[in-house]
Amino acid sequence: MQVSVKLFGGLREYLPAGSAFNACVLNLPEGSMLTDVLSHLPIPENKTYIVLLNDVKLDREAHADTIVSASDEIVLLPPIKGG
Amino acid sequence: MSWHKQILRVNLTEGRCQIEPLNMEWANDYLGQRGLGSKYLLEEMDPAADALSPENKVIFATGPVTGTLASTSGRYSVITKGALTDAIACSNSGGKFGAELKFAGYDLLIIEGESEKPVYLHIEDDKVELCDASEVWGKTVWETEDFLGKKYADPLMRFASIGQAGENLCRYACVVNDRHRAAGRSGVGTVMGAKKIKAIAVRGTKGVKSPDPAGYFKLASEVNARMTERDEMSRDGTLAMIDVTNNFGALPTRNNRSVRFEGAEKLNPEAMHTPNANGHTNIITNGACFGCTIGCGRICHVDPTHFSIKDKPQYHGASGGLEYETAYALGAACGVDDIDAATYVGFLCNEYGMDPISLGGSIAAAMELFDIGAITEQDTNGVKLEFGSAEALCAMGEMTARNEGIGADIAMGSKRLCEKYGHPDLSMSVKGQEFAAYDGRGMQGMGLAYATSNRGACHLRASPYEHDFETTDIEGKAQVVYDSQNEVAFIDSTGLCLFPSECGWSIKDYLELVNGSCESDWSEDDVQTVGERIWNLERLFNIKAGLGKKDDTLPKRILEEPADVGTAKGLVCKLGDMLPEYYQLRGWNEEGEPTSDTISRLGL
Ligand code: SF4
Numbered sequence: 001m002q003v004s005v006k007l008f009g010g011l012r013e014y015l016p017a018g019s020a021f022n023a024c025v026l027n028l029p030e031g032s033m034l035t036d037v038l039s040h041l042p043i044p045e046n047k048t049y050i051v052l053l054n055d056v057k058l059d060r061e062a063h064a065d066t067i068v069s070a071s072d073e074i075v076l077l078p079p080i081k082g083g
Numbered sequence: 084m085s086w087h088k089q090i091l092r093v094n095l096t097e098g099r100c101q102i103e104p105l106n107m108e109w110a111n112d113y114l115g116q117r118g119l120g121s122k123y124l125l126e127e128m129d130p131a132a133d134a135l136s137p138e139n140k141v142i143f144a145t146g147p148v149t150g151t152l153a154s155t156s157g158r159y160s161v162i163t164k165g166a167l168t169d170a171i172a173c174s175n176s177g178g179k180f181g182a183e184l185k186f187a188g189y190d191l192l193i194i195e196g197e198s199e200k201p202v203y204l205h206i207e208d209d210k211v212e213l214c215d216a217s218e219v220w221g222k223t224v225w226e227t228e229d230f231l232g233k234k235y236a237d238p239l240m241r242f243a244s245i246g247q248a249g250e251n252l253c254r255y256a257c258v259v260n261d262r263h264r265a266a267g268r269s270g271v272g273t274v275m276g277a278k279k280i281k282a283i284a285v286r287g288t289k290g291v292k293s294p295d296p297a298g299y300f301k302l303a304s305e306v307n308a309r310m311t312e313r314d315e316m317s318r319d320g321t322l323a324m325i326d327v328t329n330n331f332g333a334l335p336t337r338n339n340r341s342v343r344f345e346g347a348e349k350l351n352p353e354a355m356h357t358p359n360a361n362g363h364t365n366i367i368t369n370g371a372c373f374g375c376t377i378g379c380g381r382i383c384h385v386d387p388t389h390f391s392i393k394d395k396p397q398y399h400g401a402s403g404g405l406e407y408e409t410a411y412a413l414g415a416a417c418g419v420d421d422i423d424a425a426t427y428v429g430f431l432c433n434e435y436g437m438d439p440i441s442l443g444g445s446i447a448a449a450m451e452l453f454d455i456g457a458i459t460e461q462d463t464n465g466v467k468l469e470f471g472s473a474e475a476l477c478a479m480g481e482m483t484a485r486n487e488g489i490g491a492d493i494a495m496g497s498k499r500l501c502e503k504y505g506h507p508d509l510s511m512s513v514k515g516q517e518f519a520a521y522d523g524r525g526m527q528g529m530g531l532a533y534a535t536s537n538r539g540a541c542h543l544r545a546s547p548y549e550h551d552f553e554t555t556d557i558e559g560k561a562q563v564v565y566d567s568q569n570e571v572a573f574i575d576s577t578g579l580c581l582f583p584s585e586c587g588w589s590i591k592d593y594l595e596l597v598n599g600s601c602e603s604d605w606s607e608d609d610v611q612t613v614g615e616r617i618w619n620l621e622r623l624f625n626i627k628a629g630l631g632k633k634d635d636t637l638p639k640r641i642l643e644e645p646a647d648v649g650t651a652k653g654l655v656c657k658l659g660d661m662l663p664e665y666y667q668l669r670g671w672n673e674e675g676e677p678t679s680d681t682i683s684r685l686g687l
Contacts, residue, residue, distance in 0.1 A: 008326035010315035021353040022326070050552055052330060057650045077327045078315075081548045081585040 001070040009078040034066040050077040085600040091189045096196030100211040118576035118617040120144030120162035130627035134164040135277040137197035146578025150185035150291040152303040155580035157373025166270030167254045168539040171624040177372030178264030183241040186287025203282040216281040223434045224259040244282035245272040246436030251486040253494035255441035263403025267438040313586040319352040321407040332649010333525025337418045338447040342522045346420025350410045389423040411520030412443025424473035428480035435484035444517025448497035457504045514539035523656040524646040526551035528560040530656035537621035561664040569614030616685045632675040
């Protein structure tokens with residue numbers, strides 16, 4: 001299945017080569033977990049970010065238990081501190 | 084020591100300029116800039132006086148680090164009783180003006196009284212004079228800078244001035260320096276207009292002294308190197324935030340009717356960096372204030388074929404472009420997704436001297452009044468003042484800048500505007516000051532920060548961002564707001580910018596620079612104490628001005644209408660549950676007044 005992910009702010013540095021400005025499409029087997037999605041993005045371990053799945057914020061502990069599907073909206077946000 | 088230990092006092096009523104020693108005891112208790120300026124204001128004026136009366140004062144305050152080798156050390160503040168809020172106002176600006184004022188030998192400039200005729204202040208070190216401003220009265224900020232620049236023919240002379248908005252007493256007029264940097268909020272420029280002081284032209288050759296220049300250079304370099312996360316801010320500026328709040332569900336849209344704007348992707352960094360159908364790219368480069376190694380400023384230009392400027396070649400050049408707050412206020416708040424229209428109205432704000440946040444918030448309120456029929460086309464000279472209309476946004480920007488027609492009502496700010504048209508609840512403001520770009524339902528801590536901010540709704544008086552993006556659960560938010568309000572009050576008093584704290588600096592880094600500049604040994608505990616002292620001093624000013632618990636609140640919409648989408652869907656701001664804990668942490672009684680213990684503990 002194809003899963004699209006949006007990465008905003010500084011996180012867009014970790015988009016695979018050839019991606020659009022803020023988004024990429026990943027090819028993953030059916031039944032993949034959110035952790036599988038994230039493992040395709042080279043975001044350093046120490047980098048904190050927010051994951052929204054269909055408008056719901058998911059805590060880190062929930063990533064390994066969450067199955068994703070092709071229709072899901074996955075958004076990664078950097079926790080910017082104001083502006 | 085980097086203090087000059089000197090104040091320049093200018094009495095406009097008597098036409099007198101005199102140099103006085105700085106009260107160093109107060110500088111030790113309140114540091115500089117926001118803290119010290121507020122102390123002088125409270126000591127020298129009756130807070131109950133009308134903001135537009137001669138009793139009000141305008142204080143330009145630098146900090147101990149202003150003008151030094153430290154990165155972002157160009158900051159100064161304008162402190163006065165705000166014309167928009169009738170509360171204490173402290174508006175912070177960058178550019179190069181603040182450092183130049185310091186180089187001329189002054190830590191503070193206090194302007195008092197009221198001139199009979201328009202004047203400007205000319206400072207070249209010890210030579211200080213009030214000059215006739217009749218040739219620039221009625222002119223824009225840019226025309227004023229051009230005129231004075233030509234007159235004195237010194238490329239290093241810096242200017243801070245008001246535009247026609249300040250002269251016309253638009254309630255949110257700002258003081259603009261270096262063409263597009265502004266002490267923007269709360270109507271500090273309106274007070275200048277009421278006093279008939281058009282501009283300050285300053286040139287200094289005294290510099291800032293350090294007892295150990297080599298040591299300070301080393302320190303400034305080391306601390307600068309610790310700003311490890313600045314690339315994103317340099318590349319995208321503060322505008323990167325629009326994608327975060329929009330996706331999170333905290334971007335105030337159409338006068339806070341929604342917390343998400345479907346047009347945000349037409350205003351975000353991608354839109355700013357990508358050529359449009361005509362091959363025009365909005366951004367040209369980034370820009371930096373004095374000594375800054377981040378450069379968050381946007382230097383942009385409007386597509387010359389855009390309807391707003393196609394017949395106005397004077398706007399075809401580059402100037403200060405959209406930042407997050409302006410993209411929100413002149414974009415999402417009005418439901419407008421036209422980056423050129425928002426950039427153009429942003430130019431008008433710099434040129435005529437208006438706060439874009441309050442202008443956008445007031446236009447958004449007018450759009451909602453139009454939507455419900457409280458304002459009609461008869462009131463607007465036939466302009467269809469509809470949410471989403473870029474034409475209406477530009478027309479209102481121009482009419483407000485010139486104080487024409489309905490623009491004169493929009494210039495009163497959303498609170499007075501909505502009261503006039505019979506719907507006071509539609510003003511999205513606190514203490515009369517329009518919201519910044521965060522919704523207090525999606526970001527509960529920000530709701531508390533807005534409600535309790537001494538200068539009215541403001542995103543720069545606390546830093547609840549991380550906690551708010553972590554959870555909408557209100558547990559711990561009062562503590563986060565309290566701690567960060569104190570910390571920010573300290574940073575705002577140093578002469579340094581707040582943004583390095585978003586790019587890798589901790590409070591320790593600020594502290595090292597302050598200690599290096601002042602030859603002091605402030606500790607992290609002192610940061611909290613000084614910050615708390617400043618916060619309480621501002622609170623005491625407001626209480627004497629007649630404000631209190633009744634003003635620590637949010638519009639009904641934020642307290643009663645649940646967020647429509649996003650992570651906080653279904654939530655209202657739980658301000659009532661956070662406020663008692665906040666008062667307790669502050670050492671205030673149930674009415675929000677500092678107790679006698681708090682006052683004596685802080686040496687107030
Ligand atoms: S970070 Fe931005 S606002 Fe702060 S000093 Fe630098 S350019 Fe100015």
